Amino acid sequence: GENVEQHPSTLSVQEGDSAVIKCTYSDSASNYFPWYKQELGKRPQLIIDIRSNVGEKKDQRIAVTLNKTAKHFSLHITETQPEDSAVYFCAASKNSGGSNYKLTFGKGTLLTVNP
């Protein structure tokens, strides 16, 4: 089955700096890669996702890049703010032949943005 590894497990940055979180996946057939943000005591929320037919996607201060050859994808947050502090999870799944498969998550990265 799919295996997703996420690094680093903790990341501390100064407000205004950039943050990068990296994930690798094992199943070359995976074609859907979402990122979720979970603030303390709250539910996970989708912040951005990418499908394997594109290499990069941006949404304001957040971007995700995908390297299918190397089987890794990364989350980039620019101009970090204290409200970006949370646990970020990457995940991978595939949609093949009209069928969906399970969603496999990385172990999460605790991002702390220091004012």
Add this chain to the structure above:
Amino acid sequence: KAGVTQTPRYLIKTRGQQVTLSCSPISGHRSVSWYQQTPGQGLQFLFEYFSETQRNKGNFPGRFSGRQFSNSRSEMNVSTLELGDSALYLCASSLTGVTDTQYFGPGTRLTVL
């Protein structure tokens, strides 16, 4: 529109008992997925239901089961509870499945004593 709701929010059970958790998806969403979240293992996929049919199942023992009703509401059941089943159980709904935007519920915190 109303978000995903889960009941109960907190539950305390003892080993050997069974428990049923409920999830009401966003109106119009036909896919409901269940996840177990623990500090050690993170978020793990339990199963996904779509139009009352289980489409996918994670690597959990048969003690974990679920079902979905015609109104898309879903329940999951854990029988013969073990201490290791203590976790936050999250459900998520989407229009078509896990490769669509999923909206999570607040979770049910299960403690097994």
